[in-house]
Amino acid sequence: MITEGELLDDLNPAQREAVLHRGSPLLVIAGAGSGKTRVLTRRIAHLVLTGETRASSVLAITFTNKAADEMRSRLVNMLGDEARYMWMSTFHSACVRILRTNAERFGYSKSFTIYDTQDSRRLIEQIEKELNVDPKKIRPQALLREIGAAKSEMVDFESYRDRASGPFERTVSEVYSQYQQRLKQFSAMDFDDLLMVTVNLFEACPDILDMYRDRFKHILVDEYQDTNQVQNRLVLMLGEVHRNVCVVGDADQSIYMFRGADVRNILEFEKAFPDVKVIALEQNYRSTRNILDTANAVISNNRSRIPKNLWTSSDTGPPIFRYRANDENDEARFVSKEVKRLVDQEALFYSDMAVFYRTNAQSRALEEAFVMEGIPYKVIGSTRFYDRREVKDLIAYLMVVANPADDLSARRIINSPKRGVGEATLAKVVEYAKANKINLVDSFSYATEAGVSKKASEALAELASVISDLVKMNDDGAGPAQLLATVLERTGYRESIKSLEVHEAQSRMENIAELVSMAGRFGELQDMLETVALVSDADDLYDIEGKVSLMTIHIAKGLEFEVVFMAGMDDGVFPHMRSIDDPVQLEEERRLCYVGITRSKRWLYMTHAWERMLWGAYTSSIPSRFISEIPDELVRDL
DNA sequence: TATCATAGTGTTTTT
DNA sequence: CACTATGATA
Numbered sequence: 001m002i003t004e005g006e007l008l009d010d011l012n013p014a015q016r017e018a019v020l021h022r023g024s025p026l027l028v029i030a031g032a033g034s035g036k037t038r039v040l041t042r043r044i045a046h047l048v049l050t051g052e053t054r055a056s057s058v059l060a061i062t063f064t065n066k067a068a069d070e071m072r073s074r075l076v077n078m079l080g081d082e083a084r085y086m087w088m089s090t091f092h093s094a095c096v097r098i099l100r101t102n103a104e105r106f107g108y109s110k111s112f113t114i115y116d117t118q119d120s121r122r123l124i125e126q127i128e129k130e131l132n133v134d135p136k137k138i139r140p141q142a143l144l145r146e147i148g149a150a151k152s153e154m155v156d157f158e159s160y161r162d163r164a165s166g167p168f169e170r171t172v173s174e175v176y177s178q179y180q181q182r183l184k185q186f187s188a189m190d191f192d193d194l195l196m197v198t199v200n201l202f203e204a205c206p207d208i209l210d211m212y213r214d215r216f217k218h219i220l221v222d223e224y225q226d227t228n229q230v231q232n233r234l235v236l237m238l239g240e241v242h243r244n245v246c247v248v249g250d251a252d253q254s255i256y257m258f259r260g261a262d263v264r265n266i267l268e269f270e271k272a273f274p275d276v277k278v279i280a281l282e283q284n285y286r287s288t289r290n291i292l293d294t295a296n297a298v299i300s301n302n303r304s305r306i307p308k309n310l311w312t313s314s315d316t317g318p319p320i321f322r323y324r325a326n327d328e329n330d331e332a333r334f335v336s337k338e339v340k341r342l343v344d345q346e347a348l349f350y351s352d353m354a355v356f357y358r359t360n361a362q363s364r365a366l367e368e369a370f371v372m373e374g375i376p377y378k379v380i381g382s383t384r385f386y387d388r389r390e391v392k393d394l395i396a397y398l399m400v401v402a403n404p405a406d407d408l409s410a411r412r413i414i415n416s417p418k419r420g421v422g423e424a425t426l427a428k429v430v431e432y433a434k435a436n437k438i439n440l441v442d443s444f445s446y447a448t449e450a451g452v453s454k455k456a457s458e459a460l461a462e463l464a465s466v467i468s469d470l471v472k473m474n475d476d477g478a479g480p481a482q483l484l485a486t487v488l489e490r491t492g493y494r495e496s497i498k499s500l501e502v503h504e505a506q507s508r509m510e511n512i513a514e515l516v517s518m519a520g521r522f523g524e525l526q527d528m529l530e531t532v533a534l535v536s537d538a539d540d541l542y543d544i545e546g547k548v549s550l551m552t553i554h555i556a557k558g559l560e561f562e563v564v565f566m567a568g569m570d571d572g573v574f575p576h577m578r579s580i581d582d583p584v585q586l587e588e589e590r591r592l593c594y595v596g597i598t599r600s601k602r603w604l605y606m607t608h609a610w611e612r613m614l615w616g617a618y619t620s621s622i623p624s625r626f627i628s629e630i631p632d633e634l635v636r637d638l
Numbered sequence: 639t640a641t642c643a644t645a646g647t648g649t650t651t652t653t
Numbered sequence: 654c655a656c657t658a659t660g661a662t663a
Contacts, residue, residue, distance in 0.1 A: 063653080065653095090653065091653080092653060093653095117652080191652095191653060192653095195653095256652075256653085358650070358651075361650095381652090421639085425639090536652070536653055552652095554651045554652070555651090574650095576650055579650085592651080614654090615648085615654065615655095616654040616655085
């Protein structure tokens, strides 16, 4: 176990102050690379080590599950097993935990289902059709976005209805209301509900709120600049009594406005707690001076910004390298050659390097070039493993087993694998379920009564019997892996894949195998489904050993690399077209650029292409304005 | 009902 | 271009 001295020894005065401060709320303004994670970890360790707080009274919120796991394992190293009792997770995971414990108090089943964005979109599209709204004219995504925005400001569908004006908002209002009713009926919640419903729960049941307020003696939140209003509300609610709230953030790294994040929460925090202690961490330990100067030069172009002076005592380092490529293939070739050269001449490892881009689509050309050069790489993010068709299909079976009220998942499995159930059959069972007020899954056994053809009703009866067996197995304690194996065999899912094209079949089987092996790590179905619903792209960061990492800049937040390539530095790509004529959004793009630059410890490359394949046609572009914001003397052309 | 071909349509970023 | 939605045909 670590000693108190060791905890504080290698900290600078500001960091130490942040670790030691007591007695009032604390706001740590932490510049990029200033050691905020270290401060957060040490602060928690110090609280527990000195006996001031028990680990189980600590609530620490991070941006990703991965970050939470890392912090927890560091704390376990410092404090021993007691650290395992800390609440350390994302807002979403913490809320799920609270909601599961108290679900019955507000009319949801304890085994409520969590819908991801894709599920929500499907449900909304379904509702649009029922309401005779053309999903082509008003895209489900647009509705979901609007509904999500409302939820992140805690506007429920009743209040939305009251304030709706104009045709669009009235449509949204109708869909929103239907959507919520349906979610409730299915005992399901979407991402935004997890947060909003928790706040509602606390408001409706003061005794529950008091319980958690009392329990969490210390609350710590990382990446505060990326919290939205509901999250802010949760923190303020929970922290109100003990007031031992410590939040860490950097307004210059706020890059999730589009998701409802509100930098003003940092200011709100100061307003909510007038006696707040503010500590600024301004020494950067990560990057060379050239990189820091570059970052500072770029970000200083943001007008709505509180100036800050991030400094470093490290060496000047290499200049920023710029390459002007003919097209995206030339750009990718340059990057791959340079990666090779750095490995050969600078004795760097592949895992020291990362390539960042603005949009996932840009990874393609890079991947091709890497394959060509034989460079090992890993694309982080892009299509989530759990979003793959076959994976979602199989998980839908498990979701129905865990929560039979989940009609959306029932709809998904009704004809996958294909069992001769089409639109007509679906309509009949849906109608039957509605008329008899039963779950859609339960209607499968009454297909004949519902007027379904003999062939289809036989298929549905068989499906119903498989599901009831699965439910029984689950009750008897069979693990998720065993359930999956049963689904694969009994439903003919495995068999159905054989009819696919060889390459496709192989890739699907691989994914299924991975899913089954992942399921094997869980004893409880519910645990598995929860993990599946809440893991993010960024949580996928294992397995980069010996590989170059490719990712969007958003995912790169919080990471650092010896060498960073920022590809696609073209006006229109980055900053993105849709942000260019809105000053507010342009500033967010610039912060994103700042985040990218500050990920680099030593080498930074920016590449741009004069021509780029876009929507199947070559489009010409000019270098990103962000490049021209870097002082010339820091840049070297290659 | 399934399958195939064709048309149309859309691409930011994600817990 | 790549994906999906739609519609004609078996």
